[in-house]
Amino acid sequence: MTHVLQSRWWSWGFRSAVMLYFLVLIVLPIAGVYGQSLSGSWAGLRDTLTEPLAWKAVVLTIKLALIATAINALLGTMAAWTLVRYRFPGRSLLNSLVDLPFALPTAVAGLMILLLLGPRSPVGQWAESLGFTILFHQPAIVVAMVFVTFPFVIRAVQPLLEELDRAEEEASYTLGASRAKTFFRVILPSMVPGIASGSMLAFSRALAEFGAVVLVAGNIPGRTMVASVYIYGEIESGNPAGATIVSVLLLTLSFAILWTVNHVQMRRNAG
Amino acid sequence: MRRLWIGLTTLVFALLLVTPLARIAIGAWDDGWSGFWDGLTRPEARHALWMTFLVVVVVTAVNALFGVMMAMYLVRAGWLGKRLKQLLNSIVDLPFAVSPVIGGLMIVLLLGPDTVIGSLLDPLGVKVVYAFPGMVIATLFVTFPLIVREVMPVLQEIGSQQEEAAATLGAYAWTTFWRVTWPSIRWSVIYGVVLTVARAIGEFGAVLVVSGNIMGKTQTATNLVYQDVENFNLTAANAVALVLAASSILLLLFMEWAKSRKERQA
Numbered sequence: 063m064t065h066v067l068q069s070r071w072w073s074w075g076f077r078s079a080v081m082l083y084f085l086v087l088i089v090l091p092i093a094g095v096y097g098q099s100l101s102g103s104w105a106g107l108r109d110t111l112t113e114p115l116a117w118k119a120v121v122l123t124i125k126l127a128l129i130a131t132a133i134n135a136l137l138g139t140m141a142a143w144t145l146v147r148y149r150f151p152g153r154s155l156l157n158s159l160v161d162l163p164f165a166l167p168t169a170v171a172g173l174m175i176l177l178l179l180g181p182r183s184p185v186g187q188w189a190e191s192l193g194f195t196i197l198f199h200q201p202a203i204v205v206a207m208v209f210v211t212f213p214f215v216i217r218a219v220q221p222l223l224e225e226l227d228r229a230e231e232e233a234s235y236t237l238g239a240s241r242a243k244t245f246f247r248v249i250l251p252s253m254v255p256g257i258a259s260g261s262m263l264a265f266s267r268a269l270a271e272f273g274a275v276v277l278v279a280g281n282i283p284g285r286t287m288v289a290s291v292y293i294y295g296e297i298e299s300g301n302p303a304g305a306t307i308v309s310v311l312l313l314t315l316s317f318a319i320l321w322t323v324n325h326v327q328m329r330r331n332a333g
Numbered sequence: 334m335r336r337l338w339i340g341l342t343t344l345v346f347a348l349l350l351v352t353p354l355a356r357i358a359i360g361a362w363d364d365g366w367s368g369f370w371d372g373l374t375r376p377e378a379r380h381a382l383w384m385t386f387l388v389v390v391v392v393t394a395v396n397a398l399f400g401v402m403m404a405m406y407l408v409r410a411g412w413l414g415k416r417l418k419q420l421l422n423s424i425v426d427l428p429f430a431v432s433p434v435i436g437g438l439m440i441v442l443l444l445g446p447d448t449v450i451g452s453l454l455d456p457l458g459v460k461v462v463y464a465f466p467g468m469v470i471a472t473l474f475v476t477f478p479l480i481v482r483e484v485m486p487v488l489q490e491i492g493s494q495q496e497e498a499a500a501t502l503g504a505y506a507w508t509t510f511w512r513v514t515w516p517s518i519r520w521s522v523i524y525g526v527v528l529t530v531a532r533a534i535g536e537f538g539a540v541l542v543v544s545g546n547i548m549g550k551t552q553t554a555t556n557l558v559y560q561d562v563e564n565f566n567l568t569a570a571n572a573v574a575l576v577l578a579a580s581s582i583l584l585l586l587f588m589e590w591a592k593s594r595k596e597r598q599a
Contacts, residue, residue: 072506073506076402077406077410077412080399080402080403080406081406083399084399084403084421084424087470087473087474087477088424088425088427088428088474088477089424090443091436091439091440091442091443091474092427092431092439094439094442094443095435095438095439095442098442137345137349140338140341140342140345141342141345141346143338144338144339144341144342145342147338148335148338148339150339152343156342156343156346158585158586158589159346159350159351161585161588162350162354162581162582162585163350164528164531165531165535165581165582165584165585165588166535166577166578166581167534167535167536167537167554167555167558167574167577167578167581168535168537168538168555169535169537169555169556169558169559169574169577170357170535170555170558170574170577170578170581171353172559172562173357173558173562173570173571173574174353174354174356174357174574175353176562177353177356177357177360177567177571178352178353178356208349209349209353212349212350241334266430269432270430270431270432270433270435271432272432272433272434272537272538273433273535273537273538273555273559276559277559277562289432290432290433290434290435290538291434293432293434293435293438294434294538294541294542297434297437297438297441297542302438302441302442305438306438306442309432309434309435309438312432312435313430313431313432313435316430316431316432317427317430319430320426320427320429320430321423324423324426
């Protein structure tokens with residue numbers, strides 16, 4: 063009897079500890095930001111929402127994240143295809159390298175891009191001779207976003223390609239379809255869910271990226287300042303209210319994306 | 334076709350992933366061995382690396398414990414309703430969608446010196462924001478989903494039959510966990526822990542906001558790299574970055590190994 067009682071107390075204690083931890087660590091801070099943005103005065107809200115620099119930062123972030131996502135959807139699909147379909151020396155090395163951007167600190171990634179694209183580097187000089195600069199301009203931000211989000215599409219498409227039944231492809235060839243037709247009518251449709259969910263995750267990560275971008279962007283307000291850097295600037299200059307409102311905008315967007323991805327995946331698993 | 338795709342993919346990998354790494358490795362030796370060594374043994378660099386180490390140890394320990402338990406509850410607990418479980422399950426992922434800077438802002442808003450909790454803690458001499466506890470909380474927030482997400486699918490896959498059998502045969506909950514559940518989730522937990530360590534070492538934005546980046550006090554290694562770059566001290570930044578990059582590559586290798594063990598077990 064004492065054992066039973068003891069174990070009840072223990073399990074009750076564990077349960078409340080874990081739930082409390084979860085509540086305090088995850089739920090409370092997120093609720094806090096939303097609460098804070100609503101509790102502020104309406105004038106403050108209006109000021110921030112009509113602040114052109116804030117808007118420009120958000121719009122710029124979305125624009126560049128879209129470009130980076132498009133690049134990664136292409137590169138990622140290609141890389142996933144090569145890694146699954148072909149056997150060649152160095153394949154497993156490349157496959158392990160895919161995760162590098164996840165493992166590497168983003169500040170280190172930023173520094174790498176800074177060194178590679180800087181005005182004194184070969185790439186920087188080449189771009190300069192063509193009449194434009196990469197570093198501290200928008201292209202550098204896109205490069206940083208592409209680097210950090212590189213694994214998402216590959217890792218989402220790979221399992222789908224592995225599962226794909228070769229018989230369907232062969233049937234298509236047997237029925238006289240060309241390579242291109244088979245690819246677009248049989249193979250691509252089965253990769254699309256992976257490309258879509260991988261791209262959405264990559265997009266939401268690109269929206270949120272700070273470390274790699276802050277080092278290479280130059281952070282000129284209105285021109286190369288992305289939303290996360292704008293938020294950081296507002297915190298540093300003692301305007302948490304402005305930071306909060308932009309944060310809520312960005313958070314809502316990312317949450318919507320995350321939920322869509324989860325929903326789509328759940329339906330696919332169920333169906 | 335085959336040649337073209339393999340060639341293009343290798344090229345993309347070389348340009349996007351390998352060249353930057355090589356550039357860091359070369360950059361650290363711009364001023365020779367002494368430049369690298371000085372960059373690394375500066376008092377602020379030694380302190381920053383030590384801070385990173387402390388944060389990583391505390392965060393990994395706490396999140397490993399709570400992460401595994403959270404995963405167990407989300408998969409097994411009968412005392413949580415199905416609806417509630419689904420809700421909690423979707424909330425677990427939220428830190429992935431939160432920009433690190435916003436994560437930091439949340440903690441400042443909640444625990445900063447001007448807030449209710451902050452003003453309660455202040456007279457007790459406990460500082461959270463701009464101090465070590467805040468940095469730990471920020472990193473805990475960012476890394477929480479990693480272990481939960483690694484362990485949950487395995488728990489779902491192995492089912493609860495064996496555990497129920499053990500319990501029916503009279504084993505205590507503790508014994509059941511160690512003798513039945515743990516052996517099958519072991520490699521997933523290890524994999525999740527490695528991911529957590531990598532993420533904690535690399536955490537930048539959240540810690541930057543919460544720590545205030547005070548040199549020699551609350552500065553972590555990634556934040557030192559940032560500050561060095563801002564001060565145009567690139568060789569020193571490279572030295573610290575090289576150490577960070579090397580440790581993440583080691584972790585990556587370990588991850589590959591853990592993954593293969595995990596798959597072999599499955």
